[in-house]
Amino acid sequence: MRHDGRFSEDAQFRVMSDAPSLFDGPQGPTPSDRQRAEELRREIARHDVLYYVEARPTISDREYDRLFAELTDLELRFPELHTADSPTQRVGGAPITSFVTVEHRIPMLSLGNTYSRAELDDFDRKVRQGAEGASVDYVCELKVDGVAISLTYENGVLVRAVTRGDGERGDDVTENVRTIRSIPLTLQPLTVGGQNVNSVEVRGEIYLRDDDFLDINTAMIERGEKPYANPRNLTAGTLKQKNPKEVANRPLRFVAYWLDVEPYRTVIRTHYEALAVLHDLGFPTGDNHHLCSTIDEVASFIDQWESRRDTLPYAIDGIVIKVNEFRLQNELGFVARAPRWAIAYKYEARKAQTVLLDISLQVGRTGVVTPVAELQPVLLAGSTISRSTLHNEDFVRELDLRIGDTVVVEKGGDVIPKITAFLPTQRPPNAQPWSMPHVCPCDRKSELHRPPGEANWYCDDAGCPWQVRRKLEHFASRDAMDIDGLGERAIDQFVSAELLHTIADIYRLPQRRDDILSLERWAPKSVDRLIEGIETSKLQPY
Template sequence: MLQDIQTKIEELTAELNTYNYQYYVLANSAISDYDFDQKLKELEALESEYPQYRDPNSPTLKVGGDITSKFNTVQHRWPMLSLSNTYNEQELIDFDERVRKAIGHEVAYVCELKFDGLSISLTYENGKLTQAVTRGDGIQGDEVTNNVRTIRSIPHQLKSNIAYPDVFEIRGEIFMHKSAFLRLNKEREDNGEATYANPRNFASGTIKLQDSAEVSKRPLDCFLYFLYMENRNRAYQSHWESLCAVRDWGFHVSEHSKLCSSIEEVLSFVHYWDTERHQLTYDIDGIVIKVNDYAYQEELGFTAKSPRWATSYKFKAERVETTLEAVTYQVGRTGAVTPVANLSPVLLAGTTVKRASLHNANEIERLDLYEKDTVYVEKGGEIIPKVIGVNTEKRDPSATPIKYPEHCPECGTMLVRQEGEAVHYCPNEDGCEPQIIGKLQHFIGRKMMDIQGLGDETIVTFYKLDLLRHISDIYTLQEKRDVLVTIERFGQRSIDNMIKGIADSKNKPFEKVLFALGIRHVGETVAKKLALHFKSLDNLKQASIEEIASVQDIGIRIAESVHQYLSEPEHQTELDKLKAYGLQFEIEEKTVELAGSSLEGKTFLISGVFAAHSREDLTALIESHGGKMLSSISSKLNYLVAGDKMGPSKLVKAEKLKVPIISDEELLKMINQ
């Protein structure tokens, strides 16, 4: 069963990453955004229930897609995080309850239409548009300034008689009106050119054109909806206040946004636009709900990929009926065996669906699935649309039920299913082809070791030629030029590029290596946190589960997974080989020049908002005088630095543990003393 879950997660990850690339980079998605969100939600649920099988490169840890090579890559000053998605009213109510529990009382929300377009971040200096950057992967994006300047609703220069910050960023959504989409798509069809599936893809494809003159011929529009600037909280108390300000500055802000004082008003707004959205001249796929007060936003904070103070409500998915042709089974990198429904092609939410997820054996049993059944398929944000039911009235009386296999469809090994788990797994980790190939392909990935000249197809070729079986075998290729030159369609230049890529990978920092190993639950963010905390692999090896779990944002399941991986002899042997080949297993220590030592040996946590200082300023002060920051309240905390609007739960916990609560002024006195 565990193998099944692992395979399912692996297959979902691969599918989602493929669609992510098509959606964000190629602007030619084969599936709707809603479908993608549903599939992502399914993957998140599986990873939450079975975190030991989460792929380190999981799209649930990613915000967007990869960066195209056509434009300059620019790092975002403030990351462009994605929003968590909800699909029913109860999830919105749950969101409101979590917010009120953290804040301690009712809060106001700003409701906005969720535009179906391309996210953009605009930088203005002295009122002049100086840079436009796409979301990209959330950390960095493509600079498309020249193209964005062609959009008539985006001002190039703000009026000089209006007061605005010297430097600020404003974010929004570039989109295309339905009438323009239909007209331009008809022109493309008449010219024998490929048409776009929807206005969102057309807008995205347009903004990625390198010829801004061509971009100017395609009418794009843009709504702006979020302001970033230094010390924003001092200038504005709330999101609604800043929206009103940027509208006054001359930006195109949607007139349909609304300030709501309760979750009941939020739900009324959702109900209204669920029907009225069809009257708009542009597409929306849901509603965005944001906590209005900036201080409360700061108090609520963020997860690894999304803010806790905002969510998006997605409108209900479309459902169709089609025939189940067959059920096939896929084995993923982690050994999980995932069943997939192969369907008679059917048009659903603008795309042709041929496959749908069946998740695991429990799902097949729940659906009571028979061969050639007529099934209901729904797209709700999933990469592979989901089979949600069977029309038993159309079932052939002679049909036989679908039986989940007992043996791995790839290597024939008896599948295992641990108690309490939903997924079947192939335990043949070192002898099952897709598992071995998957681990190798993960290691060389762009966000891992990024080995240029060694792609996924080459990995498969080398595996079949018995050149690769373990990760460490990659570094033996440098010594096998005589074998490599004999491989068909593998020339000297390709070999040189690959050897150079392998050599260059030895300079990748420790956190990249840790991520590349493919330890369950260790994604990019977790790998960075572990590397920064333990400094070296040797220190991490020696750490107990409790010590690993004490690291900020590292839970007990992650800690157990890391500890188990590093304790297994075969992994230790592999790590020793990689270390011998010169891979980096420790981080470079940076010398920090302290301004003083008055806080040495003391630990601090900052909560709330402060009139005279930002949290970043206070953190820098503490660390520059020898203090250490903690991420949560525990018995190890020496001082809680409290400002206005601090969450009541933190206050209660600090008082229970008798942690001293001080103000920012008292902190400064400690430093001066």
């Protein structure tokens, strides 16, 4: 298996070719087999730490694959050698029918946000008032833009992984999280102040690197599926996949930022010490946290990373600042479900300038017709922006947008692109005010109407192919029936070929196999995948 979590061809070949024959005799493992399996588990775990935590791998991917394949072979031949914490468990188990809701032992609360130096100074003033003259240190950490997770270990073994949810309770996604290679299945042995640190709760962020996000989205687009808007949404969607094997194919990563120190409060007294303990237990904690003794040092750290954040291989949306000493954290307490001892400094949305080339119309599944800005492609916060919703006719008029304008594009929260203004000095002299067309952009050219008191225009033609497509896309989407192989491109083809008119037609597609094979880009394997996806969708819970 490559360090990015996906099997190399060499590893796949070795696992399959070395599998035991059905005619092998029922011989049990020898003592040397048992010893070798344990050695391999320890060795693979050690290399995972070297790669994900220390960032200094000592063997090649091919050598790692050979170790992994040897362990897989032993466990296939001798199932009794299999253990719950084996690295082979990262390949993913059987599909999950549903996620169990679990109450957090300690609520996963939100942080308060701050956006200016004045607000940062106000936070510092309140902390120092609460400290009553005692010295105050802060720990600054990059705020990775991912999905928060709680990990519970008992006797050194991962037993539960729960999403943040509403802060009080979340979903048990343990089987999916086991596939993430930067999350240890077993903790590294560690003694602090004479106490074994082996039963703990750890919290952190699961995320995707930008290049991995782009690779996954590109593959989805090529399959005709709707891509995700940003790495965080893709991470969240992956964690809610019901098939852990699918999760194992996506290179999710983890960074730890919190340790429940209550059982060890006499020996772990500061957050900075807790981060060191997390590192020694085998968790990646990031290389960029910093201990500051003044708020000026905190501000300097914030400014430094605002100018450097585009150099990171993953998205951050700010800096988290925490009071270092746990005793002072406890004294400061909480207010309105947020700690008084921590705050998030959020960076401003990234901005770019580009040209508004055209305004097109998009028809949704409910008939709402939305204007969309067609932009000269521009790079913004790590992605290329070429389109942006304009919401409705009133929005366009309020901003006085005209085709040919140079516009300002922002990524709100570094996620969704939006147009916030135009540059009057760069407006072409012949630019004309835009008005909403009164006919549908589809071939049927049905009349549009705007109900009194509403901002939206509607197409009421039930036969509008755009509406048909959107309804079918919604039904087949990952948030609905999750039909593998039936993405936007496939639906567009089938509607154009008159194979799909209604949702019921989806379940008639297996009988139209020859018709599908006659279409461009369809082969027997892709048709089989589609039919399997349709049949699987019948098992979706109500």
